[in-house]
Amino acid sequence: MSAPASAHVTPLRRFLWVLAALLALLALSAGSALLKLGAFNTVLNLGISVAKTLLVMAVFMHETEARKLTRLASALGFVWLAMLIALTLLDFLTRLHVPAPW
Amino acid sequence: MAVLLISSTAIALGVRALKLGQRRAAMALLTLTAALGLTFLVMHGFEYYREYGEHLVPGLDFSQPGATAAAVELFFCLYYFITGFHSLHVLIGVVIILVLARQVARGAYGAQRFTTPELTALYWHLVDIVWIFVYPALYLIGRSG
Numbered sequence: 001m002s003a004p005a006s007a008h009v010t011p012l013r014r015f016l017w018v019l020a021a022l023l024a025l026l027a028l029s030a031g032s033a034l035l036k037l038g039a040f041n042t043v044l045n046l047g048i049s050v051a052k053t054l055l056v057m058a059v060f061m062h063e064t065e066a067r068k069l070t071r072l073a074s075a076l077g078f079v080w081l082a083m084l085i086a087l088t089l090l091d092f093l094t095r096l097h098v099p100a101p102w
Numbered sequence: 103m104a105v106l107l108i109s110s111t112a113i114a115l116g117v118r119a120l121k122l123g124q125r126r127a128a129m130a131l132l133t134l135t136a137a138l139g140l141t142f143l144v145m146h147g148f149e150y151y152r153e154y155g156e157h158l159v160p161g162l163d164f165s166q167p168g169a170t171a172a173a174v175e176l177f178f179c180l181y182y183f184i185t186g187f188h189s190l191h192v193l194i195g196v197v198i199i200l201v202l203a204r205q206v207a208r209g210a211y212g213a214q215r216f217t218t219p220e221l222t223a224l225y226w227h228l229v230d231i232v233w234i235f236v237y238p239a240l241y242l243i244g245r246s247g
Contacts, residue, residue, distance in 0.1 A: 012118070015115055022111075057227075
């Protein structure tokens with residue numbers, strides 16, 4: 001964030017483009033549930049989620065307007081979160097699937 | 103759900119209006135954001151109510167037929183923890199944004215003073231991002247095939 005005196009104002013059009021893109025991606029991800037892609041449904045949905053997140057971070061959260069150091073610090077927070085989620089999922093995804101005995 | 107995506111845009115536009123010194127527009131956009139957040143919560147309420155009717159709430163009223171009942175119960179435990187905590191964050195956001203809208207109306211913020219609204223917007227975007235991942239993870243998984 002810049003000093004208040006030199007407030008940077010994002011152009012209105014950019015916000016509206018991002019909104020349109022977010023809604024299009026949402027429709028794509030909801031629509032993809034109708035396709036039978038096996039494991040790739042999940043891959044596709046996560047890919048779309050990452051794309052939406054990058055849009056929100058880049059424009060709504062002003063990452064593209066920030067200084068490089070600010071961008072780095074902010075991106076690291078999300079990378080750290082992704083690592084925690086990935087490590088949590090590692091436990092779940094690498095377990096053997098044992099059907100319930102009853 | 104598109105409600106949170108639109109509300110994220112609304113608060114971004116609200117902070118933008120504030121930076122341009124358009125206080126009334128900022129107030130309206132902040133109120134719209136809070137209203138969309140509330141809409142999200144009400145929709146979740148209906149969803150929970152319907153699931154309660156279908157005996158899908160572990161701990162309160164859970165009974166499902168068939169061999170997959172234990173797995174269904176596990177899923178719904180996770181589902182209520184994740185959506186419940188997310189909804190709690192949405193509720194916190196709605197309260198903060200309403201307080202902020204009131205302060206904007208009183209002239210506490212403007213083109214020279216907008217760090218608090220900007221930080222509130224960052225929080226709201228984060229809540230939105232969490233939903234961007236929760237939605238496919240809980241609502242779309244296993245829908246195909």
